[in-house]
Amino acid sequence: MVGTVLAHFGITADQILKDIGVTPERLAELARQAFVWALPNVLLGALIIVPIWFVAFLFRPPGTKSE
Known part of the structure; x- marks a missing residue:
């Protein structure tokens, strides 16, 4: 839906990246980092969480269902 609205107004991903000053390569590097x-x-x-859950x-009471 958002893509359709942006396309209607002529906004592209390249244009957004250029406006904020980020290249696609830099964006990929930031995502990797x-x-x-x-x-x-x-x-x-x-x-930490999985052993506590286990x-x-x-030790939960017998016959108790988790919902």
Whole structure:
């Protein structure tokens, strides 16, 4: 929907990038840097949350359904 509205007004992705002063290559580099930064943090969070969830799952009362 947004793409249709932008196309109606003649706005392109290249034009938006040029207006904010970012090249497609720089945008790809920023996305890569964000991924490299986020991946260890997501894995660290999973290393903490998954065992806590598993222990809570093991010790819930019998016959209780998670909804």
